[in-house]
Structures are given as C-alpha cells and as structure tokens.
Amino acid sequence: MVEVKDSQPMEIRKREYQKLVQQVIPxxxxxxxxxxxxxxxxxxxxxxQGLMNFFAxxxxxxxxxxxxxxAVLVFLSAFLTxxxxxxxxxxxxxxxxxxxxxxxxxxxxxxxxxYRAEGLVLGVGARLFTVAGPVLVFGIVTAWAIGILYYLxxxxx
Amino acid sequence: MPAPxxxxxxxxxxxxxxxxxxxxxxxxxxxxxxPLGQTFDKVxxxxxxxxxxxxxxxxxxxxxxxxxxxxxxxxxxxNVDFMLGGDLLNQIISASFTARNLGIPYLGLYGACATMxxxxxxxxxxxxxxxxxxxxxxxxxxxxxxxxxxxYPTEQGVQRPLYASWxxxxxxxxxxxxxxxxxxxxxxxxxxxxDFGQGDPQNMGAVMAPAAADTIARHLADTxxxxxxxxxxxxxxxxxxxRELAETLLRQKGYEVGGRLYDCGVMIYSPEQDPHAGGSGCxxxxxxxxxxxxxxxxxxxxxxxxxxxxxxxxxxCSFQQGETIPAIAxxxxxxxx
Numbered sequence: 001m002v003e004v005k006d007s008q009p010m011e012i013r014k015r016e017y018q019k020l021v022q023q024v025i026p027x028x029x030x031x032x033x034x035x036x037x038x039x040x041x042x043x044x045x046x047x048x049q050g051l052m053n054f055f056a057x058x059x060x061x062x063x064x065x066x067x068x069x070x071a072v073l074v075f076l077s078a079f080l081t082x083x084x085x086x087x088x089x090x091x092x093x094x095x096x097x098x099x100x101x102x103x104x105x106x107x108x109x110x111x112x113x114x115y116r117a118e119g120l121v122l123g124v125g126a127r128l129f130t131v132a133g134p135v136l137v138f139g140i141v142t143a144w145a146i147g148i149l150y151y152l153x154x155x156x157x
Numbered sequence: 158m159p160a161p162x163x164x165x166x167x168x169x170x171x172x173x174x175x176x177x178x179x180x181x182x183x184x185x186x187x188x189x190x191x192p193l194g195q196t197f198d199k200v201x202x203x204x205x206x207x208x209x210x211x212x213x214x215x216x217x218x219x220x221x222x223x224x225x226x227x228x229x230x231x232x233x234x235x236n237v238d239f240m241l242g243g244d245l246l247n248q249i250i251s252a253s254f255t256a257r258n259l260g261i262p263y264l265g266l267y268g269a270c271a272t273m274x275x276x277x278x279x280x281x282x283x284x285x286x287x288x289x290x291x292x293x294x295x296x297x298x299x300x301x302x303x304x305x306x307x308x309y310p311t312e313q314g315v316q317r318p319l320y321a322s323w324x325x326x327x328x329x330x331x332x333x334x335x336x337x338x339x340x341x342x343x344x345x346x347x348x349x350x351x352d353f354g355q356g357d358p359q360n361m362g363a364v365m366a367p368a369a370a371d372t373i374a375r376h377l378a379d380t381x382x383x384x385x386x387x388x389x390x391x392x393x394x395x396x397x398x399x400r401e402l403a404e405t406l407l408r409q410k411g412y413e414v415g416g417r418l419y420d421c422g423v424m425i426y427s428p429e430q431d432p433h434a435g436g437s438g439c440x441x442x443x444x445x446x447x448x449x450x451x452x453x454x455x456x457x458x459x460x461x462x463x464x465x466x467x468x469x470x471x472x473x474c475s476f477q478q479g480e481t482i483p484a485i486a487x488x489x490x491x492x493x494x
Contacts, residue, residue: 004367004409014354020405021355021363024398025320033316081312090314097314106314114310117210131313 033094040089041096048073048100070101077102081109107131162285165379167346167372169278171285174341175292175333177491180447181225183218185300185326188436188444191426196448197327198225204301204326211301212246218328219244219297220255226330227293230337237261237332238289241280243272244297244439245324246306251297261293269468270394271348272296273329273443274487277464278345280333281489295330298438307358307473321359322396322422322437329443331451340454343461344490346376350470352483358469358476362399362434365467368484369395370406372465376488377412384414388459391450392486393442393466394422396434421445442466446491454493461492 002020004013051069056062080086086106090097097103111130115123129136164170182197189200199221206214219242227234240259242252243266256263268275276294283289301311303324309315333342351368358364369392377384384390395403400420407414421442422435446464453459471482 004406006410017353017367018355020402021360024401024405025360025363026398028319081314084312087312087314091316094316098316103314106312110310110312110314113312114305117212131309 036092037094037096039096040093041100044073044096044100044102073100073102074105077105078109081106082113104132104135107135164344165375167349167375168344168379169282169347170344170380171281171342173285173335174343174492175281175284175335176337176341176494177339177451178332178334178337179226179229179339180329180331180451181222181229182330182444182448183222183225183328184440184444187300187323187430188325188327188425191430193425193445193449196452197444198222198448201326204299211299211305212250215244215246215297215299215302215326215328216251216254218299218326219251219295219330220258222297222328222330223255223259223293223295226295226332230291230332230334232291232332234259234261237291237293239264239280239283240293240295241266241276242293242295243267243276245269245303252295255295268466268485268487269470270298270437270439270441271466271468271485271487272439273446274345274393274464274466274489277331277333277342277489278347278487281342281345284333284335290335292333293330294333295328296439296443297328298324298326298440298443300324300326300438303438317433318359320362320396320398320434322361322394322434323426323432324438325394325422325425325436325441325444327438327440327444329440329447331447340451340491340493342489343492344376344380344488346372346379346488348372348375348486348488350483350485352481354481356476356479356481358471358482361394361437361469362396363402364469364482365484365486366395366399366402367406368486369393369399369403369465369467370410372486372488373403373407373414373463374410374412376463376465384412384417387417387461387463387490389419389450389462390414390417391442391445391462391464392418392420392422393464393468394435394437395420395467396422396437398434399467424449450491454491457493459493461490464489464491 055065055068115127183199208214240261244251273296280292353367355364425436426432465488467486
C-alpha cells in the first residue's frame with residue numbers, strides 16, 4: 001500500500017505519490033494501438049505502392065513514379081487535414097498515420113491552418129514548421145552523420 | 158489580534174453572506190450534447206461562433222455570458238461595482254477585452270482552471286468587506302485556443318493518452334450582491350500552491366489532485382466540519398483518475414469523502430463522447446457551477462455544496478524547461494436559501 005503523508009519529507013512524499021499515480025492511471029492500450037497502427041500504416045503503404053505501379057504503368061521510371069505517388073499521398077493527407085478528418089484517423093491509428101509521408105503532410109498543413117489567423121508572415125510563415133521542424137532538423141543531421149560515416153568507411157563500396 | 162473574519166489557517170467566513178443573484182452559461186456543441194447539456198443557457202452550433210479566430214469566439218462567449226448575467230439581475234453595466242474575470246490565454250486577453258467592452262472597473266485574475274472560484278471568493282470578500290454592492294465574476298475557456306497555446310494545432314494528428322483531459326469550450330458568469338434572492342456564499346478557503354513533483358502537462362489530474370486534497374482537508378479542519386456536512390464536494394477538473402487520487406489522498410489524511418466527491422470534469426461529458434479523463438479548463442468548473450449546481454440548489458435538490466476548483470500553474474515555457482507543475486485549489490461554500 002502506497003502511503004502519502006503530510007509527515008513525510010517532501011522528497012519521499014513525491015516519490016510515494018508518483019507510485020500512487022502509476023497505480024491509478026490506465027495503462028496505454030498497447031496491443032490495440034500496435035494492431036491498428038499496423039493495419040492503417042500498412043493500408044497507406046499499400047495505397048502508395050498501388051499508385052507507384054499505376055504511374056509506372058504509364059511508363060514513368062521507378063524513382064519518378066515514386067515521387068508522383070508521394071505527391072498524391074501528400075495531397076490526400078492535406079485534403080483530409082483540411083476537412084478535419086486526418087486527426088480523427090490519427091487518433092485511432094496512432095503511429096500508423098503519423099509515420100508515413102501523410103503524417104508529415106498533416107504536420108505541415110495543421111499549423112498552416114491554425115496560425116493563418118496571425119497573418120501570412122508571422123503566422124503561417126513563422127510557425128509552419130513548429131511540428132515538422134524538429135523532424136527535419138534531426139533527419140538532416142542524421143543524414144549528415146551517416147554521410148560522414150559512409151565517406152570514412154566507404155560502406156557498400 | 159487575529160483577523161475577525163478568518164477561521165483557522167486558510168478559511169474566511171462571511172458575516173452577511175453575499176448572494177448569487179444571477180448566473181449565465183454558454184457552452185460549445187460537445188458540452189451541449191453532454192449529460193448536463195440541458196442546464197446551460199446557450200449552446201454554440203459552431204465553435205468559431207461566426208468569428209474569424211478561436212480567440213475572438215472565446216471572447217465573444219465570455220462577453221455574452223456576462224451581459225446575460227447582468228441583464229438577468231435586472232442591472233446595467235454601470236450598476237456593477239467591479240468585474241473579476243480571467244481565462245487561460247496569455248495575458249488573459251478574453252477577460253480583458255471583455256472588460257474593455259463592458260466598461261466595468263476590472264480586476265483581471267489568473268488562477269488557471271481555478272479562476273471562477275478565485276473570483277467568487279474575492280467577490281464575496283469585496284462585498285462582505287463593504288467595498289462593493291454588486292460584483293460580476295466570469296471566466297471562459299475554449300478547446301481550440303487552449304490546444305494551440307498549450308499543445309498542438311487542432312488538426313494535428315496525435316494520439317492523446319487515456320489520462321489526458323479535454324478543454325471545455327464555454328463561458329460562465331455570476332453576479333454576487335449584498336442583498337437579493339438566490340444561493341449564498343458562506344465561506345471561502347484559499348488554496349496554497351502545491352507541487353508534488355508531477356511534470357506531465359497531459360496528466361492534469363495527477364498534477365492537481367494533491368492541491369484539491371490539501372484545500373479540502375484544510376477547509377474541513379478550519380471549519381471543524383466533517384465531509385458529510387455537505388451534500389456534495391465538487392472538484393473542478395480533476396477528471397476520473399485525478400478524482401480517485403484526491404479521494405485516496407484525503408483518506409490518508411483521515412477524511413472519508415467517497416460517495417460525496419464529484420468532479421465537474423467527469424460530470425460534463427459522457428464516456429461515449431470519448432473525452433478520456435474528463436473536461437478541464439476555466440469554463441469546466443465555471444459552467445457546471447453556474448449551470449447545474451446552482452440550479453440544483455435553487456430546486457432544493459441539495460442544500461449546500463463545497464466547490465473546489467483546481468488549476469495547474471504552468472506555462473508552455475516552464476514545462477519545456479523541465480520545471481514541475483505547481484497546482485492550486487480554491488474552495489467556496491454555497492448554500493441554498
């Protein structure tokens with residue numbers, strides 16, 4: 001039994017209280033979240049593959065078909081964000097909706113919509129990357145680091 | 158010499174208890190569809206309320222709620238001595254812009270989600286102290302303005318933890334008067350800022366439960382009353398898990414409040430509305446008090462309640478810098494008459 005008492009020193013009280021909080025708050029529904037993330041994330045990827053095959057069918061080279069498929073996915077995500085649907089999907093699908101390129105598009109469109117009330121420059125312009133910014137910064141930094149490793153060790157010749 | 162109207166360490170009592178002569182509430186659509194929907198005066202169809210920004214919508218809600226309370230009391234703004242108000246936005250712009258439009262001498266308050274009760278306590282002190290005849294108290298909060306200030310853009314796809322709460326869209330106002338008909342405010346217990354080392358701004362219930370338990374225990378000790386003196390003890394926005402934590406903390410302090418301890422945040426939404434832990438925000442305790450609870454008193458369903466609004470005293474900057482979150486709870490006793 002966890003006990004939080006006024007007579008305890010503050011440090012102990014804080015620690016005991018943290019234990020009590022952990023007992024009371026609900027566990028995240030990990031199994032269900034993982035399942036739906038897999039299903040929805042998989043469906044988005046399947047759609048992407050389908051689009052890629054579709055564009056490749058018109059004779060586009062594979063890399064360009066990939067870019068075209070990405071553009072369609074980004075458009076769809078932006079459109080659904082504008083309609084107020086994408087956050088509902090993400091609430092349900094979690095990482096399955098956040099990790100694919102559609103999640104990235106959502107993280108750009110949502111602040112653009114949110115901050116337009118503060119004007120184009122100080123609102124949209126200044127805050128467009130509030131969510132996507134860290135992703136880009138650390139993504140690019142990681143790419144540099146890998147690039148340097150690649151240069152030093154000539155991995156993959 | 159001790160102050161003549163102070164009881165114990167943190168409680169004040171009112172010699173001529175100020176009367177709540179009118180109240181008004183406006184809520185958003187989600188709150189209107191909740192179990193207490195019928196007890197609110199107006200439900201918005203659109204959370205933009207025909208305005209260009211969420212902030213303008215929130216300010217307009219507060220202004221209309223305040224005007225409605227003034228009208229219902231049969232008053233004009235110039236008959237009101239002071240306006241006490243606050244909200245969650247930086248520099249309390251909703252309340253201050255409303256004060257600009259109403260022209261009533263204004264004291265801006267910030268007690269986070271406990272602001273309504275801070276206002277009721279101070280308003281009652283102004284009246285019983287002989288400094289005012291009529292005081293207007295009002296607060297507002299808006300889901301979208303709070304989300305964008307404290308969390309994410311509204312359309313951002315995120316999965317909220319199950320213990321997160323949902324900011325109530327709404328505004329509440331009440332007129333306190335020296336004389337008149339209505340429920341009366343008999344005591345107020347001013348809370349201490351309590352920090353039990355919690356730092357997760359999504360888990361407001363855990364942050365605020367120790368403050369609620371502290372103020373309730375203090376109130377009961379100061380007034381030498383037992384919890385069953387009250388028909389209801391109602392906290393502001395602890396949510397399902399915060400309420401449970403507060404109940405446990407009170408038990409460990411020697412007070413058994415189980416069946417009487419309710420929470421406005423739990424009452425305002427039904428579980429089917431998927432609010433997770435429950436409602437939060439200044440308007441949460443505001444609209445449930447000025448809507449449901451006052452109506453219960455007037456109808457004679459309950460005789461008196463101890464309202465304990467809870468607030469988390471943090472800013473986005475403070476939690477990004479890794480500070481833990483202090484919380485506050487102010488209690489007010491309201492009796493039917």
